[in-house]
Amino acid sequence: MKRLVEWCFDFTVRAKASEPPVTWSLAEQFLDEAGDLADEKEYGVGGGPKEIEPGVFHLCFGLTATLDDQLIPEDDAADLMATLRRSIEEQGYVVEGGFREFTEEESSWMPD
Secondary structure (H helix, E strand, O other), X not given: OOEEOEEEEEEEEEEOOOOOOOOHHHHHHHHXXXXXXXHOOOEEEEEEEEEEEOOEEEEEEEEEEOOOXXXXXXXXXXXXXXXXXXXXXXXXXXXXXXXXOOOHHHXXXXXX
16 A cells, blocks of 8 residues: 555536536535545645536645645545545535546646
């Protein structure tokens, strides 16, 4: 199992046809939920939502270690994604995407 200092969460959220569109406040609520779940394990979350078309949001954020020598097991990242997906889908929305390692290009602009 991989353990990383930071995992990239990269997904879109859109409404099912029968539901109202995703709003800014709802997208921010999803990010807040991720932060609350991360806090339980002493991890941090940084990033935010971006509206890519009316009512459709791209959420891209890092789940990051906050303690010296802390690494985040892939299972913890998977659990966070599964919990977020379940919560979002239970509210009538569709999640496309998931979590992954940051690409080399994405990592190159981050401070050491």
